[in-house]
Amino acid sequence: MCVFKALTEQEKRSITGRNNRLFTLSGLHRAIRRLSAALHGFGPEVEEIVVAYWASVVAQFRDWSEAPEGLVSCADLRRDVIHAHGVVLEALGIAGSAIFSEWSGDRRSSVEQLTTVGWSHKVSEMWGGVALVNGRVSKSHAHLTRTADYLRQVFGIAERSHPPAERSKRRAV
DSSP: OOOHHHESSSSSSSTTTTTHHHHEEEHHHHHHHHHGGGGGSHHHHHHHHHHHHHHHHHHOHHHHHTTTTTTOOOOOOOHBBBGGGGHHHHHHHHHHHHHHHOOSHHHHHHHHGGGGSSTTOHHHHHHHHHTTTEEEEEHHHHHHHHHHHHHHHHHHHOOOOHHHHHHHHHHHH
């Protein structure tokens, strides 16, 4: 988890230009809160689960560990890969919550599936309409939901259920 300390902008609410951070403190807070939602409360046991989940996630993204060491530029990561944006961090919290609330399989192996994803912005056939709009990362609620739904599938968990009316609206978008 110490990698988050090095990657988190603690003073500003957004990250721009050549900033040497990937995530904002508010974005990290939202992601942790989303994950914790399924764990009902917060105490030492829940804290241990949250830390273990995020440590497992961090282990899947070599870039996240290389950035604090200066081996890769945070600005380059934000330009090149989707996982270097707050919308994916928050979606990882949502999808992680689903692991704990909806699924009883091997949690660690499900998180390891993150290595099978093509995270490049160039994979527009996968990310277009999910996390990208016109080639740019979108933080809208709809795109956050789509990204979380995609990550649930990566984890081997069914897409969250939507009421029939909401499903037809989602198809139209």
